[in-house]
Amino acid sequence: EPEVTQTPSHQVTQMGxxxxxxxxxxxxxxxxxxxxQILGQxxxxxxxxxxxxxxxxxxxxxxxxxxxxxxxxxxxxxIRSTKxxxxxxxxxxxxxxxxxxxxxxxxxxxVL
Amino acid sequence: QKEVEQDPGPLSVPEGAIVSLNCTYSNxxxxxFMWYRQYSRKGPELLMYTxxxxxxxxxxxxxQVDKSSKYISLFIRDSQPSDSATYLCAMKAAGNKLxxxxxxxxxxxx
Numbered sequence: 371e372p373e374v375t376q377t378p379s380h381q382v383t384q385m386g387x388x389x390x391x392x393x394x395x396x397x398x399x400x401x402x403x404x405x406x407q408i409l410g411q412x413x414x415x416x417x418x419x420x421x422x423x424x425x426x427x428x429x430x431x432x433x434x435x436x437x438x439x440x441x442x443x444x445x446x447x448x449i450r451s452t453k454x455x456x457x458x459x460x461x462x463x464x465x466x467x468x469x470x471x472x473x474x475x476x477x478x479x480x481v482l
Numbered sequence: 483q484k485e486v487e488q489d490p491g492p493l494s495v496p497e498g499a500i501v502s503l504n505c506t507y508s509n510x511x512x513x514x515f516m517w518y519r520q521y522s523r524k525g526p527e528l529l530m531y532t533x534x535x536x537x538x539x540x541x542x543x544x545x546q547v548d549k550s551s552k553y554i555s556l557f558i559r560d561s562q563p564s565d566s567a568t569y570l571c572a573m574k575a576a577g578n579k580l581x582x583x584x585x586x587x588x589x590x591x592x
Contacts, residue, residue: 374525401578412585413526413570418578426578461525469514471572471580473525 372396374474376462382480383452391447391477393462402445403463403471404437406430413461419445452481485509488571488583497592501558505571505583508552512573512581515547517556520568520585529569530556561590 375394383389395402404416417427419437436448445464449456459478463471488505495501503517514533518526530545532538532554538545546555554573558565568585 376525403578403580405580413572413582415579415581420578428579459523469574470516470528470531472528473518475525476523478523 374462374464374472376460376474376477378477379475380478380480382482385454385481386451389449389452389479391449391460391462391479393445393447393474394443395445395462395464396466396472397443399464399466399472401425401465401469402437402439403465404447405461405463405473406458407461407476408458416447449479452479454481457481486571486573486581486583489586490584492587492589494589494591495561497561497563497590499561499590501556501561501565501588501590503556503558503569503571503586503588505554505573506552507554507573507581509573509575509581510549510552511575513576514574515545515554516572516580517543517545518570518572518582520570522568526570526572558588561588563590563592566590 377392402419407413417431418425434450459476461476463473465471486507517530520526535547535549542559544557570585571583572580574580
């Protein structure tokens with residue numbers, strides 16, 4: 371069964387450092403997303419991406435965040451200068467034309 | 483009023499019982515309704531996807547949507563210990579953003 375793959379599963383970084391979270395969406399999907407879940411809180415929308423551009427973003431997704439689809443298979447989330455409050459589980463998701471979202475297992479980001 | 487409300491539980495049931503979960507919402511623009519299962523420290527796993535009002539059944543799972551009451555439900559029949567997880571409702575309008583409830587933790591005891 372096709373699945374969304376995320377790497378690494380756990381990322382530890384120092385405050386102020388840049389991190390890149392990587393995702394391989396399901397191969398025939400067209401829409402890509404990043405969500406995050408702070409421990410004990412709701413899953414929150416960050417950004418959606420379609421046709422090589424951002425289609426929607428939340429107020430959380432400020433100038434410190436960027437997304438990229440560098441090739442035909444990868445989808446990345448970059449955080450330029452991490453803050454303590456960026457510590458969370460980050461989920462990548464993808465969907466096809468039916469818009470059912472399938473999520474990866476997540477990257478646990480710990481900012482020290 | 484929160485956009486999507488969900489009782490956090492925990493909801494504890496004996497094996498074989500019916501699990502009943504629900505969410506209420508305030509945004510009348512929501513058209514697509516989903517239920518996800520999430521095991522600890524894992525990604526949400528899509529269980530049911532429903533467009534607009536009505537019922538949908540898939541195996542042991544039944545999803546109901548009542549848009550007039552802004553109320554959605556998920557029923558799990560013949561519950562198993564492996565059904566123990568957190569169940570998240572999620573919904574969206576015409577755009578891309580999926581709005582989640584806070585999740586209900588379910589414990590199915592053998």
